[in-house]
Amino acid sequence: MARESAAPCIALVAGEASGDLLGAALIEALRELAPLARFVGVAGPRMRAAGCEVIAPSEELAVMGLAEVLAHLPRLLRLRFGLRRKLSALRPDVFVGIDAPEFNLGLARQLKRAGIPTVQYVSPQVWAWRQGRVRSIGQSVDLVLCLLPFEAQFYEKHALRAVFVGHPLADSYPLHTDRAAARAALGLATDACVVAILPGSRLSEVKLLGPPFARAASDLSKLRADPKLEFIAPMASPAVRDVFERTLRGAGVVVRLLDGQAPLALAAADVVLVASGTATLETLLSKRPMVAAYRMNSVTAFVLRQLGLVKVRYFSQPNLLTTTPLVPEFLQEQVKPLELARALSTQLDDRAGRPAMEAEFTRVHDQLRRGGAALAARAVLELAQKGLR
Numbered sequence: 001m002a003r004e005s006a007a008p009c010i011a012l013v014a015g016e017a018s019g020d021l022l023g024a025a026l027i028e029a030l031r032e033l034a035p036l037a038r039f040v041g042v043a044g045p046r047m048r049a050a051g052c053e054v055i056a057p058s059e060e061l062a063v064m065g066l067a068e069v070l071a072h073l074p075r076l077l078r079l080r081f082g083l084r085r086k087l088s089a090l091r092p093d094v095f096v097g098i099d100a101p102e103f104n105l106g107l108a109r110q111l112k113r114a115g116i117p118t119v120q121y122v123s124p125q126v127w128a129w130r131q132g133r134v135r136s137i138g139q140s141v142d143l144v145l146c147l148l149p150f151e152a153q154f155y156e157k158h159a160l161r162a163v164f165v166g167h168p169l170a171d172s173y174p175l176h177t178d179r180a181a182a183r184a185a186l187g188l189a190t191d192a193c194v195v196a197i198l199p200g201s202r203l204s205e206v207k208l209l210g211p212p213f214a215r216a217a218s219d220l221s222k223l224r225a226d227p228k229l230e231f232i233a234p235m236a237s238p239a240v241r242d243v244f245e246r247t248l249r250g251a252g253v254v255v256r257l258l259d260g261q262a263p264l265a266l267a268a269a270d271v272v273l274v275a276s277g278t279a280t281l282e283t284l285l286s287k288r289p290m291v292a293a294y295r296m297n298s299v300t301a302f303v304l305r306q307l308g309l310v311k312v313r314y315f316s317q318p319n320l321l322t323t324t325p326l327v328p329e330f331l332q333e334q335v336k337p338l339e340l341a342r343a344l345s346t347q348l349d350d351r352a353g354r355p356a357m358e359a360e361f362t363r364v365h366d367q368l369r370r371g372g373a374a375l376a377a378r379a380v381l382e383l384a385q386k387g388l389r
Contacts, residue, residue, distance in 0.1 A: 007036035008384045011092035014058045015100030017201045018278040020044025023098050025168045029377035084110050094384035109140040117383045119143045123151040134158045145376045166370025173285035182267035193229045196269035198279045201236035208295040210247040215337035218253040231255040234262040271347045284318045287358045289347040292316040293330040321364045
């Protein structure tokens with residue numbers, strides 16, 4: 001028997017910190033529409049605090065890259081099998097996979113075959129590489145909730161239902177940040193030259209980018225010889241802090257580590273050295289100039305290059321969203337400390353280009369500011385209430 005629409009059961013699976021953030025916002029928005037709703041699945045601390053019953057912690061899905069996934073494949077397959085069994089028995093009114101497409105789409109396909117409506121919240125970068133995956137995505141989900149405008153347009157061309165809901169981060173960040181207030185909150189001098197370093201939220205990212213980022217900070221301090229130069233680094237988790245703190249030893253530079261506080265660090269910064277991913281979007285929303293870098297396991301990089309699977313010219317979200325590329329990008333072997341330091345120094349010196357950059361970042365911010373969690377919640381609840389089973 002179908003549940004009453006006022007009390008739907010919604011299953012969610014979120015991977016890593018960014019997925020947990022999206023999931024928590026979605027749960028809160030769904031609860032506004034359906035106060036008696038039940039939430040269950042793979043959740044991080046924010047989703048747990050929002051009331052999600054936990055089958056497994058989201059940290060179990062925080063794996064990136066082909067080689068890394070292969071190393072954890074037996075465990076991930078066991079987890080997916082267990083989830084399929086539990087969710088098939090529970091029969092939720094809708095399943096929402098939040099990011100983590102390598103894991104979620106396979107699970108969604110199995111649940112869809114069992115008659116459970118399925119949603120992918122955060123589009124895989126199918127428009128960027130392996131575009132042939134769009135057919136298998138359509139076999140896995142009934143709906144894709146897109147954070148970026150061009151993603152929904154891509155799916156429309158392939159007859160797959162997709163809704164551009166905007167990005168919840170765009171709603172949470174103010175259109176105009178207060179640098180002075182942020183510096184006061186962090187105890188930074190108003191006239192300091194502040195460089196924020198964000199080496200990633202996943203341990204695998206920090207292990208690959210932490211060393212060149214630490215050395216880049218050292219090289220920048222030598223290039224500029226500025227006594228007012230200060231480095232701050234908001235850490236996504238205690239585990240990430242531990243790894244980066246060990247990386248900094250012997251780097252010859254003082255970097256002040258913060259527990260979380262990324263929005264405050266970005267607001268206080270003059271320039272940002274950032275790992276490609278959600279943090280680049282956060283930097284855009286803070287209207288700060290940045291240098292973006294991305295490194296993956298060498299095996300993953302080799303496979304992607306040999307098979308010619310990448311279809312986009314840029315990898316950072318800001319360069320994909322702005323009308324002209326404004327962010328220097330460094331990929332794989334290009335991630336060299338001195339080159340990163342020189343790019344940061346150039347960004348610091350480009351005072352003339354700052355107003356145009358801020359105006360373009362503000363335009364993108366406004367475009368993404370759509371009340372994303374509320375739009376996503378309405379779409380999810382509508383699907384749950386259609387009685388597709």
